[in-house]
Amino acid sequence: MAVVVVTDSSASLPADLVAELGIVVVPLHVLSGDRTIREGIDPIDLDYGSDDVSTSAASPGELRAVYERALERSAGAGVVAVHLSQQLSATWEAGRQAIAELGTARIRLVDSLGAGLATGLPVLAAARRAVAGDGLDAVHGAAVAAASRSRTFFLVNRTEQLRRGGRLSTAASFFGSELVTKPLLQIVEGRLELREKVRTKSKAYSRLVAAAVDAVGDEPAAVGVQHLGAADAAATVTAQLRERLPDLNELVQAEFGPALAVHLGLGAVGIVVLPGGCGG
Known part of the structure; x- marks a missing residue:
């Protein structure tokens, strides 16, 4: 089986590319009053200028569950998780904690050093190598190289x-x-x-x-x-x-x-x- 590439919803990739390349997308959270809304899953109608609206990273538990399923889907080939910059969100750190809890070297974590399509383009670079049948090291390397060049x-x-x-x-x-x-x-x-x-x-x-x-x-x-x-x-x-x-x-x-x-x-x-x- 092929390496599976995971990212978060900030990557902003069009749905057709996500489906074509088998990318797994973890939702980030938008907080509005007492509501927690999962980006890309729950309907959202917000006033983006309101002081009442904020955001929250994916939790270590959420990421652990996603990484486990992705590793199982890869049949041991491995997982490369590419998330938005750790300077801008706690998602990368949550991913690090999740991988530490799982205790496996078959999941590699990449800081995209960006957000939005600055995360999405390195995800594409990695996913295309995975679809081509490249191994974990090559898929991980493609994501890291793309993140450093963008x-x-x-x-x-x-x-x-x-x-x-x-x-x-x-x-x-x-x-x-x-x-x-x-x-x-x-x-x-x-x-x-x-x-x-x-x-x-x-x-x-x-x-x-x-x-x-x-x-x-x-x-x-x-x-x-x-x-x-x-x-x-x-x-x-x-x-x-x-x-x-x-x-x-x-x-x-x-x-x-x-x-x-x-x-x-x-x-x-x-x-x-x-x-x-x-x-x-």
Whole structure:
């Protein structure tokens, strides 16, 4: 049997790719009042700007159960679990605890060093190696290599939710300035940081695309574009990327799921680039 690849729902992968590659997705939790909502499973209708909405990682117990089933499905070939950055969520640490409890070397844990499609593209790289029949070391190595090569850039309208959730490491630099600037963020070694402040919306989208193009260089690349309630802006960004990246070999498009949307807010647009591609 083949190695099984597991991820969490923040990876934002389209359902057809998940089904085609046999990827196992563990739901993260969105908390609203006294409700605990499983992302991708339970219906969600939320005000993403509300102080009453927050998120929660998958628990060690949840992950242990999923890893056990995945290992059984692999018939001993092994499991590679790729989760969002441990700097941004407790999910990776919960996975580490779950694997320690299981006491097996046949489950490998990978920090994607990102979130959203920055997790999803390394998952694709690993899952395609698994489907091709590669062993545990090769599948794990593909995920680690893809995570280390990917670069992520976000444009958000406001950083209030990110500050409130403790996800933004340069929050102090925003105070008193958000009303006249658009924050362009990037993920560096798993941490969300300010890249620059841009004065106008049109210039902000141009700078977002430029950052992605610069990160790719002259290599072929896989690209992911995500948004929350900003379909027109995402379409414009995608068209510019197609024009400026002639060696773009794969494009994955998705909306941000609720667990990320709670922190990014409406109007967010993100680009993930993976130089070299992810085996598509």
